[in-house]
Amino acid sequence: MLEQGKIDSRQAILLIISLVLPTAILTVPAITVKHAAQDAWISIIVATMAGLLIARLVTDLSLRFPGKTLFEYAEEILGRVPGKVVGFLYIWWFLHANALIMDEYASFLCSAHMPDTPVIVFFILGIAVAACAVRNGLEVLSRFNQLFLPLFLGLLLVVFILATKDMKVTRLLPVFDKGAIAILKGAATPASWLGEIVIFTMIIPFLNKPKEAYRVAALATLFTSFYLLVSILVAIMIFGPNVTGHWIFPTYNAVRVVSIANFLERMESIAVAVWMFGGFAKVGVFYYAAVLGSAQWLGLKDYRPLVAPVGVILVALAALCENIVELLDFLATAWPPYALSVFEVGMPLVLLIVALARGKGGEGT
Amino acid sequence: MKKIAVLLLILLLTGLTGGCWSRRELTEVAIVLGTGVDWMEDGRIRLTVQIARPGAFTAGSEAGARGREPASWVVSAEGRTIQEAERYLAMKVPREIYWGHCIILVLGEEMARKGTGMITNFFQRDRQPRENIWVMVTRGEAKDFLETYSSLEKTSAQAAGFLERMKTGYSVQLWKLAEMLASKGIQPAVTAVEVKEAGITPEPDREKKSPPQKQVGLAGVAVFKEDKLIGWLDPYETRGLLWLKGEAMKGVIIVPSPGEPDKAVSIRIRRGSTKILPEYDGEYLRFMVRIRVEGDMVEQQSREDLAKPEKIKTLESEMADELKKRATAALEKAQNEYGVDIFGFGDAFHRKYKKEWRDLKDRWDEEFSRAEVNIAVEAQIREIGLLTKRAGVPEE
Incomplete structure (x- = not known):
C-alpha cells in the first residue's frame, strides 16, 4: 500500500468540498449566468442532480473494490493493457485539470491584485507549497484542509450576509426567461465542476469507514452546491443578470461592492485570502491524485519520488496557457464536454458496466 | 543544528523581504x-x-497656525x-x-x-x-x-x-x-x-x-x-423620478393648509414604497403605480388647529395629490419630451410578461412613451412634532 494514512468521514467531506468549490465560485458564476441569465440558480440545481448521480456512480464503482483506487481496479476490470490506457488518461486529466486550476488562480491574482508579478511565480510557489503537503501524505493534506476550510466557508458566508443590503430579489425575475435549453447549457459547466468528485475514487480506499462513502459524497456535493448557489444568487441579486455575465469574477466584484456604514468596506482582501487557502487545497488534492495515480500506474513502492517531477510537469503545463481569454474560452466551451463526458461520466460508467458484466469485484455495500 | 540555522535564516528572510515587490x-x-x-x-x-x-x-495642520x-x-x-x-x-x-x-x-x-x-x-x-x-x-x-x-x-x-x-x-x-x-x-x-x-x-x-x-x-x-x-x-422632477423608482424616500412635501390655502404646511417624509404593476393585453399597455408614503408634519404657517383627525385626513389627501403631481411631472417629461424609460418600467414589464417582452424590448422606449400610467398615492401622516398648533396664537 502506497498510502499509510487514514482519514475520517468529516475530513473526507471537507476534502471533497475543497476539491470543487474554490475555483467553482471564482469562474463558474459568470459562465453559467451568460447562458441562463437570472435562471442560473436553476442551472445549479440541475447541475447538483447531475453531481449527485456522478457521486453515486463513482462511489458504487469504488466500493466494489475495497481498498483499491481507480488505477488499480481499472486494470482488474479491463485487463492489463486497456487498464493502463485508462489510467494514463486519468493521470493526464488530473494534471490538465490542475494546470487549469492554477491558471485560473494566477489569472485572478494577476488581473485583480498583483499585476507586476509574473504568473510563473504563482505557479512555482503554489506547487512548491502543495508539493510539501502531498509529500507528507493524505493525512497532512486533510488536516490542513480541516483547519482552513471552515475558516474559508465561514468568512465567505459572513461577507455574503453583509452583501444582503445591496441585493434585490426582483432581479431574479422572471423565472424561466431563456427557456430550458439555456438552463441546461448553463448547467453543463457547474456539473463538470461537481463531477470532479471522480477524484474521490483515489480517496475512498483511505477512508476509515468506507461504508460511509455514499453519505460523504452526497453531503459534500450538496454542501458545495449550496455555496455555489449562494454565490451565484449573491452576484445576480446585486448586479442583475446582464452585468453579472459581463464580469469575469462576479463573486469577487460582489464582495467589493459591500460597504456597511462607510467603514466596513474593501473586504475583498478577506475574500482573496480565503480563496488562496482554498485554491491551495484544491491544487493539493489534484496533485496528490496525480502523484498517487502515477505511482500505482508505474507500480512503484513509494509515491514520494514522483512528487517533484510531477510538480515540474504541472508548472510547465500551467505555463502553456497563453492568456486569460483562451483560458475562459476553454473553460466555457471545451471543458464541460471534455471533462464531463469522458472522465467524469463516460469512463467510470464503462468501468462499472464492464465490472458488472464480468462479475469483477465484490457486491457494492 | 545546521538545519535549524537554515530554517531560522529563511524565516528571517521572509520577514525582512516579504512584500517588497512592487510595494507602494x-x-x-x-x-x-x-x-x-x-x-x-x-x-x-x-x-x-x-x-x-x-x-x-x-x-496637525488642520488646527495649526x-x-x-x-x-x-x-x-x-x-x-x-x-x-x-x-x-x-x-x-x-x-x-x-x-x-x-x-x-x-x-x-x-x-x-x-x-x-x-x-x-x-x-x-x-x-x-x-x-x-x-x-x-x-x-x-x-x-x-x-x-x-x-x-x-x-x-x-x-x-x-x-x-x-x-x-x-x-x-x-x-x-x-x-x-x-x-x-x-x-x-x-x-x-x-x-x-x-x-x-x-x-x-x-x-x-x-x-x-x-x-x-x-x-x-x-x-x-x-x-x-x-x-x-x-x-430639474430638482422638482427629480423627486418625482425618485418616487417612481422607489428609491431614497427622503425629503419634504409642501401642501396648502386646509383652512387657509395661502399658508403652507411642511410634511417630512419618513418612509415610502413604490410598486409598478404592468398590464398588457397584446396591444394596450398600461401601468399601475402604487406609491405608499408616510410622513410627519414638521411645520405650519397657518393659524388653524391642525391637530384634528379630519384635518389630518385632508392634509393626507393633499400630500398624496402633491406627490402625484411630482411623479407625473417626471413621467410626462420622460414620456413626451425625451421618450425614454428611466424608471425601469420595462424591467417591471419583463418580470411579468417575459414572452411579450421579447417582441417589445427592441422598441421599448416607443411603447413606453405611448403607455398609459396611472399613479395612485396612499399617504399617511404619523406624527405632528411637539406642538398641537402654531405657538403664540391667542385662543379664538
Missing part, C-alpha cells in the same frame, strides 16, 4: 479623489484628476483614451497615479452627449477604481467642477461624494449605472451636478468680507438614451 508607500502615490472627463473639439478626451495632498489631511493648507491639486491632460491621457498626466505628476480611492467620476456635458460607455469601461475593467464610485454629469465642464473648493470638506470631490451619499437627490454608483446601461428595460439616469454659489466664510474683519464661494452642488438628473445624454430633469 503613501509618499510615492498620487491618490486620485475625483476624476473628470471632458470631450474636446478634436475628438480627444481631457482627463482631469483631483489629487489629495496627504499633508493637508493630518490633524499656518492656516488651512490646500488639500487637493487638480491637473488635466488630454488623450484619445483614458489611459493615454493618464500617461500624459504622469508627465506632470511626480508620483504613481492611484485610482483605488477615487470617490467621484464627473462627466462633462459634452462628454456625456458623446457617450458614457467608453469612459466607464476603464473604471470597471481596471482593478483599482471601485464599483462604488459615484457617477455624475456636470453642466459645463468637468474640469471646472473639480477645480472648486469646499468649505466644509477637505476637497470638492469628497464634498460631492458626501452629497451623493446623503441621498438628498438622486445618486448613482458605477455598478448601478452599469446595470442600467446593460438592460433594455431601463435607460440610465445619472445625477446632475453643477458649480453653485454656496455661502461665504466670515472673516474676523467684517469689511474684508470674502466673495461668495463657488462650490459643488446637486442640480437634478441627467437623462440618457442608451449611453448618450439627451436632457435633464
